[in-house]
Amino acid sequence: MNKILSVLKYKKAENPPPIWLMRQAGRYLPEYRKIREKFPHFMDFCLTPEAIETVTLQPITRFDFDAAIIFCDILILPHLLGQKVEFIAGKGPVLEAVNWETFLEKGEKKNLLGAFSPILQSIKTIRQALCKEKSLIGFIGSPWTIATYMVNQKKYTEEVFKFYEENKTLFKRLLTLLTDQGSAFLIEQVKAGCDTVQIFDSWAGLVPLDKREEFLWGPLEKIYNKLQKTFPKNCPPIIYYGRGVYDHYEELEKRFPNLCFGVDETVDIQDITLTQPFQGNLDPEKLLSQEFIKDTLFIKEKIKGKPFIFNLGHGIKPNTPLDHVYQLVEIIRK
Ligand code: CP3
DSSP, rough: OHHHHHTTTTTTOSOOOOOOOTSSSSSSSSHHHHHTTTOHHHHTTHHHHHHHHHHHHHHHHHOOOOOOEEEEEEHHHHHHHHHOEEHHHHHHHEOOOOOHHHHHHHHOOOOOOOHHHHHHHHHHHHHHHHHTSSEEEEEHHHHHHHHHHHHHHHOOOOOOHHHHOOHHHHHHHHHHHHHHHHHHHHHHHHTTTEEEEEETTTTTGGSSSHHHHIIIIHHHHHHHHHHHSSSSOOOOOEEEETOOOGGHHHHHHHHHHTTEEEOOSSSSGGOOOOOOOOEOOOETTGGGGGHHHHHHHHHHHHHTSSEEEESSSOOOTOOOOOOHHHHHHHHHHH
């Protein structure tokens, strides 16, 4: 039986809850670092099927998590749309300057199916290698979160609001482009074999309240509706991970009856009143020391009887000790 789908699709409370970790394939794993070394450019790594397949399965082999998440990055979309993305050690992503008029005009006409093919091919191979009991999660970044990187050309800064104020029409077109191309990408990931999808909205909480409908929920609704329409009988569960916007989840539950939620570490697990399936929310900082044990036991106790997946509140840190991850899985399954 697939425990992730049992929780997300059939809304069952599994005991013990299934577990996977955001950024579970990454630098805290020595076997990841070994392959990573071979690629001077991170985006080349994200587009090489053998590398994607190996790295996606590494955390499953090591920790026996209940789900694999396809190895890629949310910034692959701007990269494939023609805004080159580089990752600089210690600095994070750097995106090239573009002429927005030309970029949007070209992007709106682009069919990225061919460009997605190394990733889609990998999904097919991984699905065959993975036993039926394990889920394969596909993902995209939310239009807003990706747009912040594209406009700033690096990690989030206030620049994005200045850009919006000065170029409202362009910014709206950019969100529409990312919504349309992003949902097309997500749909292809499902067709290739992903049984669950996640939308990463890491910078959601920075949007002012009066812009959340336009920047966040409107685009989310379009993506949600496109998936429901494409797979009317068998739509995969959609997990919305919005950092810093837990306060809206109750209204989102009403608006999107099939949406599942990723809860960040700032939310107290005792305060969660969601009725739809959710995942979270151990603070990844806690996993650096033995402190995670107390918090994990607490979460495990509080979510009894709820359709819940154990995860972190944000991505695992590169300096996380492997021993702690082994222990974490053991505590959850005990
Ligand atoms: O979860 C997984 O294992 C799947 C792969 C995955 C990566 N990034 C691999 C990656 C996923 C789902 C992401 C999502 C992602 N990427 C988000 C949303 C989640 C979050 O953490 O908020 C964001 C904002 C990005 C953009 C991004 N990619 C940044 C800011 C960075 C640099 C981070 C850093 O710590 O340097 C990346 C690079 C990245 N993406 C790495 C990995 C494993 C590290 C790159 C390396 O190996 O050099």
